Structures are given as structure tokens and as C-alpha cells.
Amino acid sequence: MAYRYLNIENVGKRYQTPNGALDVLESLDLRIENHEFVCIVGPSGCGKTTILNLIAGFESPTSGRLTLLDEPIEGPGSDRAVVFQEASLMPWMNVQSNIGLPLKVKHVSKEERAAKVEPLIDTVGLKGFERHFPWQLSGGMQQRVGIARALAMDPQIILMDEPFGALDAQTRESMQESLVDIWSKSKKTVVFITHSIDEALVLGDRVIVMGSRGTGVKDDIHVDLDRPRDSTTVPFNELKKHIRELLVN
Ligand SMILES: Nc1ncnc2c1ncn2[C@@H]1O[C@H](COP(=O)(O)OP(=O)(O)OP(=O)(O)O)[C@@H](O)[C@H]1O
Structure with a gap:
């Protein structure tokens, strides 16, 4: 029997909107395995963020159910961390304190916090910037702090909603490399929303292609390409073409 890690079942x-009811997802079935890196692409408004919000427990499904390790998801929990497009750092806290914030909230002692935060700073490549404040960091560095803060919770799953969408192309590429590195070392499960087909193919083990609102999953592609992914190869571009066709038709 398949191991049901994260199960989205008939969701x-x-x-309810001022113009009436809006059915964003209908009978969505999706199973995500432990350690998988799953990217979700789809047209604007198809419900990508809604899926992430349901997994995070910020929203409840109208029908169906979501389970993590066979336990129903009934609200937010420290087993699921979310990284948004904006890092949303505390401006009055330095890098070290921002990363350690989820631990502080859990009343972890100062010493234990420092011991947990130090290797994370290294993991996200911010050594030497521990005492910098968010306004002293570039957008990419702020997002690195956001990722380290998510890792500090030691979640089972990291949910990422267009985390690199606001970055310039070069920074975005280097963040993608870093994320794959962090993911392969940390063995976390990642669910990553993006508008970029290239980004999905560079990052994902799987790319879920959504149809327009209410139509659900159009394709669930297992990306069997060597890492680091090379976007100039024929197989990469064949997959890219396939996804692009799914998105326009
Ligand atoms: N809380 C809400 N109340 C009413 N409508 C909502 C709410 N949240 C989302 N919607 C609507 O549901 C639809 C899906 O939204 P969602 O943000 O999940 O789409 P998306 O695929 O992430 O879009 P994008 O790619 O543009 O970010 C949209 O039409 C949106 O306006």
C-alpha cells in the first residue's frame, strides 16, 4: 500500500463573495510523499494559493479532507511552515533574532535558540550577517532569512508561495540553487507554487499542472532529469513545451 504522507482527498x-459562491476547487485529489519537492503551476486564479492555505490549515475545505501522516489537518501547526513572496521579517530584529523567533514563541531557552540558529545561518549562506537588520539586507538575503526561519521550526513540510517572485533573475537563479541544496540536505517535503515553468522544472521532483479554476489537476509530471537541472537540454525543453501547451489549452 502506498505510504500516505500528505493526502488531499476529494477536496x-x-x-462566498459579494457576487455569489465561487467554487475554486472541486474534488481535488493529490498525494504528496515524504521528502518530495512538488511544484504547482497553473493559470492565475486557479486555486494554487488556496491549496497551500488548506495544507497550512489557514483555510478549511468545504468538502473532502486533508491528512498529514493520517491525522486530519484542522488548523495551522508547527509541522508546516510557510514562506511567502515577502519575507515578512521583524524590522527591529536582527537576522539571528528573526530566525530564532519561532523558537522564542515556543519558549525555547536563549542558549538552545543560539545553538539551533547558528547552523541555520550557515545553511542559508548568511554567515557574517547575524547582526544585520532586515533593512541592511538585499531582497534575496531577506528571503534566505525567511527560509532559515521556516527551517528553525523543524517542520515536516515547507510550503512556499512564489517565494522568489519578487527577485531579479540572477538572484532568483542563485536562490533556486541554494533551495535545492537546502532541500537535499534537510530532507524536508517542499510544496512550491510558481508562475515560472522553468523554475518548476529546475526545482521539482514533480510538477502539478492545474487547469483553470474548478477544473483541477491537468497533469502530474514526474521530472526524471538529473540535478543540477540544465535548462538548455532537449528533455528539459520538451517538458517545458508540454507544460506550456497544457497551460494555454
Ligand atoms: N478568501 C477569499 N474569499 C473569496 N474569494 C477568494 C478568497 N481567496 C481566494 N479567492 C478567490 O479564489 C480564486 C483562487 O484564488 P487563489 O489565490 O487560490 O489563486 P492562485 O491560483 O493562487 O492565483 P494567482 O496565481 O493569481 O496567485 C480567485 O478567484 C480568488 O479571487
Whole structure:
């Protein structure tokens, strides 16, 4: 029997809007395994962020159910960390304190916090910047702090909503490399939303292609390409073409 790590089962999500009910997801079935790096692409408004919010427990499904390790997801929990497009750092806290914030909230002692934060600073490549404040960091560095803060919670799953969307192309590429490195070392499960087909193919073990709102999953592609991924190869570009066709049709 398949190991059910994260299971999204027959999930529907309806929002009530001033113009009436809006069915964003209908009968969505998705199974994500432990340690997988899953990217979700799809047209604007198809429900990508809604899926992430449901996994995070910020929203509840209107029908169906979500389980993590066979336990129902009924609200936010420290087993799931979220990284948004904006790092949302505390401006009055330095890098070290921002990363250690989730531990402080959990009343972890100062010494234990320092011991946990130090290797994370190294992991995200911010050694030497421990005492810098967010306003002294570039966008990419701020996002590195956001990723380290997510790792500090030691979650089972990291949920990422367009985390590199606001970065310039070069920084974005280097962040993608770093993320793959962090993921392969930390063995976390990652669910990553992006508008970029290239980004999905550079990062994902799987790329879930969503159709327009309410139509669900169009394809679930296992990306069987060697890492680090080379976007100039024929197999990479064949997959890219396939996904692009799915998105326009
Ligand atoms: N809380 C809410 N109340 C009402 N409607 C909502 C709510 N959240 C999202 N929606 C609507 O649901 C639809 C799906 O939104 P969602 O943010 O999940 O899409 P998305 O695929 O992430 O879009 P994008 O790629 O543009 O970020 C949109 O039409 C959005 O306006």
C-alpha cells in the first residue's frame, strides 16, 4: 500500500463573495510523499494559493479532507511552515533574532535558540550577517532569512508561495540553487507554487499542472532529469513545451 504522507482527498473549496459562491476547487485529489519537492503551476486564479492555505490549515475545505501522516489537518501547526513572496521579517530584529523567533514563541531557552540558529545561518549562506537588520539586507538575503526561519521550526513540510517572485533573475537563479541544496540536505517535503515553468522544472521532483479554476489537476509530471537541472537540454525543453501547451489549452 502506498505510504500516505500528505493526502488531499476529494477536496472542494467554495468561497462566498459579494457576487455569489465561487467554487475554486472541486474534488481535488493529490498525494504528496515524504521528502518530495512538488511544484504547482497553473493559470492565475486557479486555486494554487488556496491549496497551500488548506495544507497550512489557514483555510478549511468545504468538502473532502486533508491528512498529514493520517491525522486530519484542522488548523495551522508547527509541522508546516510557510514562506511567502515577502519575507515578512521583524524590522527591529536582527537576522539571528528573526530566525530564532519561532523558537522564542515556543519558549525555547536563549542558549538552545543560539545553538539551533547558528547552523541555520550557515545553511542559508548568511554567515557574517547575524547582526544585520532586515533593512541592511538585499531582497534575496531577506528571503534566505525567511527560509532559515521556516527551517528553525523543524517542520515536516515547507510550503512556499512564489517565494522568489519578487527577485531579479540572477538572484532568483542563485536562490533556486541554494533551495535545492537546502532541500537535499534537510530532507524536508517542499510544496512550491510558481508562475515560472522553468523554475518548476529546475526545482521539482514533480510538477502539478492545474487547469483553470474548478477544473483541477491537468497533469502530474514526474521530472526524471538529473540535478543540477540544465535548462538548455532537449528533455528539459520538451517538458517545458508540454507544460506550456497544457497551460494555454
Ligand atoms: N478568501 C477569499 N474569499 C473569496 N474569494 C477568494 C478568497 N481567496 C481566494 N479567492 C478567490 O479564489 C480564486 C483562487 O484564488 P487563489 O489565490 O487560490 O489563486 P492562485 O491560483 O493562487 O492565483 P494567482 O496565481 O493569481 O496567485 C480567485 O478567484 C480568488 O479571487
